[in-house]
Amino acid sequence: MSTAGTIAAIDLGKTRCRLLISGDSHQVTRTGDGTPGLAAPGGVESAAAAILALLEPGPMPRALGVGAAGAWTAPTAALALAETLAAATGANVAVASDVVTAHIGALGGAPGVLLLAGTGAVALGVDADGVRLVDGWGPDIGDFGSGSWLGREAVRAVQRAAVGLGPATTLQQAVAAHISPAPDALSWTLTQQPLARALGTVAPLVLDCAEHGDSVALEIATEAVRLLTASALAASASAREVALHGGLTEHLWFGARLEDSLSNGGRRVAPTVGDALTGAQLMMTRRDLPHERFVHRAE
Template sequence: MSSSRAHVGVDLGKSRCRAVISGPWGANDLRPQRRPVYDGIGAPGLAAADGVAAALAAILPLRERLDEPISDVSVGAAGAWAAPEAASELAHGLARAMQVPVSVTSDVVSAHAGALGGGAGVLLIAGTGAAALGIDGEVATLVDGWGPELGDFGSGSWFGREALRAVLRASVGLAPTTVLTDAVGATIGGPAAIPAWLATDGPLPRRLAALAPLVLDAAESGDSVSVEIVAEGVRLLVASAVAASAGSRDVALHGGLTAHVWFRSALDRALGAAGRAVAASAGDAIDGALLLAERTDLPHERFVHRAE
C-alpha cells in the first residue's frame, strides 16, 4: 500500500535519543525510505523523578530538524514499562507540543516489535544492560532489565564488573591469575587503581560495559578465568530468554555484545541446546516504533499509550 505520509520514530534511551523520519514513499517501494533526523542526549527514564519533563526535553529539539510535515510521532522510551502513567503523560505532552498523534511505549517493547516484525517470540537484549521480553498472544513476560545493581545479568556492565572482580581477587591470591590483569591494566591501571576508577565521574554501567570486549577476547584466546566468566554470562542470558518464553521458541537478539562473533556463536549454541531457535532480527527499536504507529492490531498494543 502506498502512502504520502511522513512518520517520525524515536528511540529514547538513558544516554541517547535517536529519531528518524520515514516516508513518504511510492507504490513501487517495498519499504519506506528512512533517514536520520535527530541524534541527541537521552533521559534518565520515565520511572525516574521528573522523568516526563526530562523525556520531553530530550525529544522536542527534533522539531527544529523537521523540514516537512509529519503525520505522527512514535516513541520507544526507557522506563515506560515500569511507569505506564508517565508514558501516557509523555504521549499527551508530545501530542500537544507537536500537534500530531503520538504513541509511546517502552523501548524494549518497540525493540521487540522491530526485531520480530510485530510477531510472537522473545527478544533477548545483551548490551550495556540485559533483558528478555517474551510476547505470545495474551502472555507477555519481561525478565531482567532490573539495572546494574540488581540485575542486567550477562550484560556488558555485568562482564565488566566480573572482570574487575577477577583481577582484584587474583591480585591477593584468592583466584587464579588471568590475562585480564594486563588487559584491564592497559585500560585503567593496575588493581590498586580500580577503586578510584570506579569512583570516576560518568555513567558507571557504560564504563564497565566498555571492558566487556576484553573478557570476550580473552575467553576466545583460552584464558580459563575469562572462559568461566563468559560461560556464566551465557548461562544467565539463556535463562532469561527461557524464562520469558511462552508458546513460541523463537529468540531474536539485540545488543552490542551480540556483535562479537565468537560470543554470538556461543550464545547461539546455548540457546539451541535450550530448545530455542535463534531468529534473524527483522529490525531495530525505531523500526518497531514506526510499526506500532501504523498498526493497532499487534499483541504489543496493550503496552502502547496513544494521544492525539
C-alpha cells in the same frame, strides 16, 4: 501543523535519542541526547524536550511513535508524554517502552523473544499467553550476563588475583592496560560515573581473553551465557524464536556460544527484521499487535 503522509519514529534511550521521519518521497534521520528515563524525576518534561528538539525546525508529522526508556515501569508517565507530545505537535502519538519497540522491530511484530545484551540485559517475550519482561533491573540487582556484569566480574577476579585469593589471569594485564593510568582496578572503579557504563567497556576484554583460553575469563563468559539463556527461556515458555540484539551478541565467539546455548534450550535464533525505530513506526500504524496493551496513545 501536521504534514499529511509523514510519520516520525523516536527511539529515546538514556544515552541518545534517535529520530526517523518517513514521508511519501523522503526520509530524515537525526540524533540528539538521551534523558534519564520516564521514571526519573522530571522524566516526562525532559523526554518531551529531547524529542521536540529533534522535530524542530520544520513541519510536524501527522503521526509520532515513541519508544522511551522507563515507560514499562512508569505507564502513567508514558501516557503523560503521549499527551504532551500530541498537544505540542498536533500529531497522533503512541508511546511504549523502548524494549517494546525494539521487540516489534526485531520480530516484525510477530511473537517470539528479544534478548538484548549490551551494557545492560533484558529479555522480552511475546506469545499466546501474553507479554513477559525478564530482567532489565539495572546493574545493582540485575542485568545478569550483561556487559556491566561481565566487567564487574572481571574486576573482581583481578582484585582477587592481586591479593592471592584467586588464580592468576590474563585479565590482569588486559584490565591494567585498559584503565591506565589508574594504579589498580579498585581505584579506577571509584572514579567512574556511571560505573555500569565504565564496566561495560571491560566486557570485550573478558570475551577476548576467554576466546584465547584464559580459564578465569572463560568461566565468567560461560556464566554470562548461562544467565542470558535463562532470561530468554524465562521470557516465554512457548515462543521458539529468539532475536538477539546488543553489543555482546556482535562478538563472534561469544555470539556463537550464546546461539548454541539457546539451541540446546530448544530455541532458534531468528534474524532481526528491523530495529527500535522501525518498531516505533509499526506500533504507530497498527493496533492489532500483541504489544498493544503496553502502548499509550493520544490523538
